[in-house]
Amino acid sequence: MNKGRFAVPAGVGDWATAVGVAALLLATGRSGPHPNGGRELLGYALLAAGGLTLAARRRVPLVVLALTGLCAVGYLGAGFEALAVSYLIAVYSAVRAGHRAAALAVSVGLLAVLHLTALILHDGAPREVVAQARNTLELAWLVAAFAAGEAVRQAERRADEAERTREETALRRADEERVRIARELHDSLTHQISVIKVQSEVAVHVARRRGEQVPAALLAIQEAGREASRELRATLEALRDDDVTPPHGLDHIPGLVTRFRVTGLETTLTVEGHPHTVPAAVSRTAYRIVQESLTNVGRHAAATTASVLIGYRPDALAIRVDDNGRTASSHGEPTPGLGLLGMRERVTALGGRLRTEPRSGGGFTVEAELPTNGAL
Numbered sequence: 001m002n003k004g005r006f007a008v009p010a011g012v013g014d015w016a017t018a019v020g021v022a023a024l025l026l027a028t029g030r031s032g033p034h035p036n037g038g039r040e041l042l043g044y045a046l047l048a049a050g051g052l053t054l055a056a057r058r059r060v061p062l063v064v065l066a067l068t069g070l071c072a073v074g075y076l077g078a079g080f081e082a083l084a085v086s087y088l089i090a091v092y093s094a095v096r097a098g099h100r101a102a103a104l105a106v107s108v109g110l111l112a113v114l115h116l117t118a119l120i121l122h123d124g125a126p127r128e129v130v131a132q133a134r135n136t137l138e139l140a141w142l143v144a145a146f147a148a149g150e151a152v153r154q155a156e157r158r159a160d161e162a163e164r165t166r167e168e169t170a171l172r173r174a175d176e177e178r179v180r181i182a183r184e185l186h187d188s189l190t191h192q193i194s195v196i197k198v199q200s201e202v203a204v205h206v207a208r209r210r211g212e213q214v215p216a217a218l219l220a221i222q223e224a225g226r227e228a229s230r231e232l233r234a235t236l237e238a239l240r241d242d243d244v245t246p247p248h249g250l251d252h253i254p255g256l257v258t259r260f261r262v263t264g265l266e267t268t269l270t271v272e273g274h275p276h277t278v279p280a281a282v283s284r285t286a287y288r289i290v291q292e293s294l295t296n297v298g299r300h301a302a303a304t305t306a307s308v309l310i311g312y313r314p315d316a317l318a319i320r321v322d323d324n325g326r327t328a329s330s331h332g333e334p335t336p337g338l339g340l341l342g343m344r345e346r347v348t349a350l351g352g353r354l355r356t357e358p359r360s361g362g363g364f365t366v367e368a369e370l371p372t373n374g375a376l
Contacts, residue, residue: 022051
């Protein structure tokens with residue numbers, strides 16, 4: 001069942017309780033001793049009002065506590081001998097909301113007023129009058145309502161603390177795991193990337209000193225080593241600190257396209273729509289999709305041209321990368337590697353869609369749509 005569609009409104013339960021208590025009070029008042037004439041109508045009105053007031057007990061518990069107490073005094077003064085159920089529920093709600101001192105003070109004052117009202121407005125021996133007041137609001141029921149409210153309040157407080165502790169534990173474990181991954185990446189990749197970067201720079205330097213033309217592939221390796229070093233450093237910083245965001249996003253795609261041109265792949269970039277700010281996660285994912293797609297083209301497709309399309313839509317960002325190369329075989333889509341798998345995981349995490357398939361006229365297409373939630 002769809003809970004969002006069939007969820008019961010928050011106030012329905014409170015109103016059901018209020019109407020039920022009002023009906024109970026009216027039935028109790030009618031079945032017990034009660035006056036006739038105008039006082040009878042007044043008493044019934046106060047009985048009903050005392051019950052219906054409970055509909056607001058969660059929003060304004062102290063106001064409801066005071067109103068139900070006044071109603072109890074009123075219908076006792078009118079001659080009804082009904083237990084103040086509405087007031088007991090109001091006490092429970094006030095204590096549950098944390099107003100213990102106020103509930104205790106109002107209850108003590110109400111007990112005194114009820115006894116005084118019984119003595120003033122009713123004939124009979126003092127002992128019978130006190131018994132009548134005690135029947136209206138028995139002390140035992142009052143203590144029970146107070147204890148129940150306090151018990152529920154403590155249980156809810158412990159539940160909140162337990163939930164907060166679980167969240168803090170989960171965050172701490174996530175931080176520890178992030179630091180562990182950063183340490184492993186540093187230990188396993190930093191040295192190798194540094195070697196590639198240094199060796200390529202030395203090779204470029206030696207070639208230039210000899211007056212030789214530096215091969216484009218060597219320059220591409222040099223630039224790729226520098227870029228990999230920067231990306232690794234940014235990634236490690238992001239893993240170690242939640243507040244640091246890896247810098248690569250939509251703004252870096254033109255530079256990425258330019259670097260691939262240096263390798264000999266004729267790459268074009270087209271932007272459609274009106275560029276606007278998108279969520280940071282969408283921007284980073286778009287960059288990674290283009291980066292991974294162009295990297296796969298260079299590695300596997302034997303392509304000479306590639307095109308990158310970035311389309312800005314009101315509620316989504318569209319990315320498309322096409323090439324004119326060949327797949328690993330001429331029999332369909334190549335077997336997805338870790339790059340395509342990681343790309344799909346990124347898109348799925350954002351609630352987007354990814355399509356990767358060979359083109360009918362040759363080459364390969366990577367197409368993604370990332371929701372931007374209307375970001376402007």
